[in-house]
Amino acid sequence: MKTIxxxxxxETLHHDRLPNGLDVYVLPKPGFHKTYATxxxxxxxxxxxFAPPGKEPIRVPDGIAHFLEHKMFEExxxxxxxxxxxxxxxxxxxxxxxxxxxxxxCTENVEENLTTLLDFVQRPYFTDQNVEKExxxxxxxxxxxxxxxxxxxxxxxxxxxxxRHPVRTEIAGTVESIQTITKELLYTCYETFxxxxxxxxxxxxxxxxxxxxxxxxxxxxxxxxxxxxxxRRFYPEEPDGARQARVEIALPVGVPKCLFGFKDxxxxxxxxxxxxxxxxxxxxxxxxxxxxxxxxxKLYDDGLIDDTFGVEVSVETxxxxxxxxxxxxxxxxxxxxxxxxxxxxARSGISVSDFERARRKRLGEFLAQLNAPEFIANQFTxxxxxDTDLFRTVALLEALTADDVNARLAEHWDFARFSxxxxxxxxxxxxxxxxxxx
Numbered sequence: 001m002k003t004i005x006x007x008x009x010x011e012t013l014h015h016d017r018l019p020n021g022l023d024v025y026v027l028p029k030p031g032f033h034k035t036y037a038t039x040x041x042x043x044x045x046x047x048x049x050f051a052p053p054g055k056e057p058i059r060v061p062d063g064i065a066h067f068l069e070h071k072m073f074e075e076x077x078x079x080x081x082x083x084x085x086x087x088x089x090x091x092x093x094x095x096x097x098x099x100x101x102x103x104x105x106c107t108e109n110v111e112e113n114l115t116t117l118l119d120f121v122q123r124p125y126f127t128d129q130n131v132e133k134e135x136x137x138x139x140x141x142x143x144x145x146x147x148x149x150x151x152x153x154x155x156x157x158x159x160x161x162x163x164r165h166p167v168r169t170e171i172a173g174t175v176e177s178i179q180t181i182t183k184e185l186l187y188t189c190y191e192t193f194x195x196x197x198x199x200x201x202x203x204x205x206x207x208x209x210x211x212x213x214x215x216x217x218x219x220x221x222x223x224x225x226x227x228x229x230x231x232r233r234f235y236p237e238e239p240d241g242a243r244q245a246r247v248e249i250a251l252p253v254g255v256p257k258c259l260f261g262f263k264d265x266x267x268x269x270x271x272x273x274x275x276x277x278x279x280x281x282x283x284x285x286x287x288x289x290x291x292x293x294x295x296x297x298k299l300y301d302d303g304l305i306d307d308t309f310g311v312e313v314s315v316e317t318x319x320x321x322x323x324x325x326x327x328x329x330x331x332x333x334x335x336x337x338x339x340x341x342x343x344x345x346a347r348s349g350i351s352v353s354d355f356e357r358a359r360r361k362r363l364g365e366f367l368a369q370l371n372a373p374e375f376i377a378n379q380f381t382x383x384x385x386x387d388t389d390l391f392r393t394v395a396l397l398e399a400l401t402a403d404d405v406n407a408r409l410a411e412h413w414d415f416a417r418f419s420x421x422x423x424x425x426x427x428x429x430x431x432x433x434x435x436x437x438x
Contacts (some may be wrong), residue, residue, distance in 0.1 A: 001209070001210070009391060011391065013026070013027050014209035020197065020223075021195070022201060023200045024201045024203075025200065025203070025380065026204075027202070027380075029204055029205050030206055035106055035110045035113075035203065036104075036377050037103060037104055037117060038103045039103070039118065040199060040381045040385075041100050041194050042199070043065055043098075043099070043193035043194070044095060044096050044097045044099050044100060046097045046098060046235070047098075047233055048060050048064070049234040050231060050234060052192040053226075060188070061177045061181050063172045063181075064173070064185060065100055065189065067181050067186070068100070068189055070138060072124065073093070073120070074130055074134075075125050083120075087109040088113075089109065089116075091104040098317070099382065099385060103117075103378075104116075110205070115215070122194070126183040127183060131181065131186065135179060139175045142173070142175050143175070145172070149251050154323075155170050156247040156423070157247065160242060160243060161262075163238060164238055165236065165238045166235070193231065196220065200381050200384055200385070201216060202376075202377045202381055203377075238319070242416065243419070246422070247419065249421065249422070249424075251423050251425070256327070256328060256425075257326065257331075257423040258326075258335065260323065260335060260420040260421075261324065262414065263321040263419075269317065270388070271387045274316075275388045277315050279362075279393065280408040281313045282313050283358050283400065284412070286362060287354045287355065288345050295341040295342075298337070304329070304330060306326065306327055307326075322412065346413060351402070355401075362397060363394065363397055366394065376390070
């Protein structure tokens with residue numbers, strides 16, 4: 001067992017890599033009541049073209065990673081949620097573009113819940129019948145998202161930014177794509193990506209690290225796995241420029257929604273460089289479009305944004321983008337004002353005083369987040385899969401300079417890689433078209 005002490009953060013992380021390749025991390029939190037555990041695989045919706053270890057490349061239907069996540073909760077003898085509930089735990093799972101994570105939280109029966117988590121994720125049960133039944137359930141979920149203006153705006157923007165990268169495809173796939181999923185394809189994906197060597201277990205709470213690591217080691221030693229192998233993942237070549245500068249979606253909404261954003265050129269960056277890029281981008285937005293910024297205040301005072309306005313920065317190994325937006329009565333004027341504001345900042349640059357203020361604020365927010373087991377567990381695994389370390393955040397924030405953020409400004413806010421997505425009612429779209437705005 002390896003012990004990593006983060007003296008500045010007063011945290012001690014325990015890590016062991018088991019013979020089957022599974023990375024196990026335990027972060028004891030004395031004084032806490034809740035234990036939170038995640039069991040994650042480096043497999044998400046963008047992994048639709050890959051070669052299993054030692055085999056030929058295959059393409060799988062869009063949405064299969066999310067479909068697989070759904071199917072894992074069904075076992076031959078019933079639903080796994082009932083078992084967690086009987087043990088006093090709350091369980092869940094989610095699929096992102098690059099990861100699938102299973103989790104539970106509890107204040108009692110930690111070891112029984114942890115064993116349940118390990119066992120159900122490592123015991124797939126797919127039949128022709130239960131796969132067909134799931135298609136109807138997921139199709140309903142997809143149709144529900146079709147009516148969600150925020151969801152439509154989000155993926156409308158990604159489809160404006162990206163030409164080919166699968167990040168532009170909705171995580172659950174389409175009603176049509178999931179119809180081609182079979183139990184054989186699910187087993188192929190499971191056997192490729194759910195090997196312990198492609199996964200990580202993270203446990204945080206008032207636990208004994210030695211006891212947890214022994215329990216996991218004993219559990220894994222009873223199971224048989226193929227030798228670890230290299231998974232080859234394939235992604236299409238993505239042009240640097242945005243695919244479409246503007247996307248319009250007609251949907252019944254009371255107030256139009258407008259999201260805008262920039263993408264980075266595909267980089268393949270990992271490790272501290274990737275985390276540093278993410279932190280610099282977040283600081284850039286804090287300074288220029290955060291609630292304390294002049295531009296935010298002007299847009300708010302002009303009635304162009306409200307409390308729904310937000311920012312998201314997503315920096316991953318195969319893609320990277322940022323977006324901002326929310327409800328607005330006048331999307332066109334909002335986009336005009338934002339472009340003028342960003343161009344003015346690009347000319348003047350970020351001041352050292354604004355940078356220092358934003359950095360102190362973000363440091364404080366990060367340290368406060370370390371009191372939340374859910375944040376630690378989910379974020380640690382995300383960064384671990386990117387070959388960096390959540391707990392490096394403070395050191396990297398402290399090492400950043402105003403020059404780094406100005407360099408990021410020049411690199412990222414390139415209007416050749418800009419797109420906007422507007423969702424408004426069909427009537428509003430017709431009026432905008434008549435006025436030559438859509």
